[in-house]
Amino acid sequence: MAADAYVLGTEPPERERLRLQHEVWLPLAQAAWERAQLAPGQRVLDLGAGPGFCSVELARAVGAKGRVLALEHSDTYVDHARAAAAAANLAQLEVRRHDLAGDGPFDWGREAGSFDLAWSRWLAMFLPRLEPFLALVGEGLRPGGRFVAHEYMHWDTFALHPYGEAVDRFGRAVRASFREAGGDEDVNRRLPALLVSRGFRIDDLRPLPVLGRGGDGWSQWMERFVSLYGEELIRQGRWSEADAEEAVAEMAAARSDPGSYWVGPTVLELRATRVGT
Numbered sequence: 001m002a003a004d005a006y007v008l009g010t011e012p013p014e015r016e017r018l019r020l021q022h023e024v025w026l027p028l029a030q031a032a033w034e035r036a037q038l039a040p041g042q043r044v045l046d047l048g049a050g051p052g053f054c055s056v057e058l059a060r061a062v063g064a065k066g067r068v069l070a071l072e073h074s075d076t077y078v079d080h081a082r083a084a085a086a087a088a089n090l091a092q093l094e095v096r097r098h099d100l101a102g103d104g105p106f107d108w109g110r111e112a113g114s115f116d117l118a119w120s121r122w123l124a125m126f127l128p129r130l131e132p133f134l135a136l137v138g139e140g141l142r143p144g145g146r147f148v149a150h151e152y153m154h155w156d157t158f159a160l161h162p163y164g165e166a167v168d169r170f171g172r173a174v175r176a177s178f179r180e181a182g183g184d185e186d187v188n189r190r191l192p193a194l195l196v197s198r199g200f201r202i203d204d205l206r207p208l209p210v211l212g213r214g215g216d217g218w219s220q221w222m223e224r225f226v227s228l229y230g231e232e233l234i235r236q237g238r239w240s241e242a243d244a245e246e247a248v249a250e251m252a253a254a255r256s257d258p259g260s261y262w263v264g265p266t267v268l269e270l271r272a273t274r275v276g277t
């Protein structure tokens, strides 16, 4: 895979979308980290870190005596995450380029089996192969270390109710495009069983439904995705200018209609422990 082959791209509008997405999802991520007993001084892996939004938060949470190792495939995002670490003066955050779906071995140095927590969010859904990623999680965590993932388990809940017909067509086109790129948007249907087969214990499975109304943060997150990824779907021939115009009208109507609401694709929070010695 080319270094910037992330299906949603790394251009400024996508980075801005990721930032907005991070803002609305951060409290849920922090609650998940708390459930996984994240604490100062710990060692954390952030896998598929993007421009480093979670990496920075994790580095603040573990403090100067802790360590965060962020792995990311895109050179552009690696540069952004490094710049964010430097700007926030977080020497405990290291960002490295690595393809989590590739066969290349990861150079752990002396750090194999030393991490307390591995975190990933909206990464596994883009991986054409999950084995290298799961193997790396198993290699990195110490016995008793935890893996926490926020990945979708039911993309089909994505909708603008009650009248978002163009948005509904958009959702179906998105799913098809993710699949064609080798991903699985509902990957968290499979991750728990795959972890069990690798000797992990599943500690918690928790759906995280989200609902947006009246132009709130959740609505903006979903609107932004329709606008931005709609352009890519038009390029792919799965969606048309007319579809996009119809969706814009539906979204504008929904913003001022107190009876209308968005439902996000359902994320499953997965928390597992690496057992053994």
Ligand SMILES: C[S@@+](CC[C@H](N)C(=O)[O-])C[C@H]1O[C@@H](n2cnc3c(N)ncnc32)[C@H](O)[C@@H]1O
Pocket (backbone or CB within 6 Å): 006, 018, 022, 047, 048, 049, 050, 051, 053, 054, 071, 072, 073, 074, 077, 098, 099, 100, 101, 102, 120, 121, 122, 123, 126, 127
């Ligand atoms: C939707 S973004 C999520 C970024 C970050 N986890 C967050 O929640 O803000 C998906 C990220 O996964 C990265 N990614 C996709 N395939 C990858 C691979 N094979 N190895 C490493 N990173 C990958 C992309 O480059 C992108 O930064």
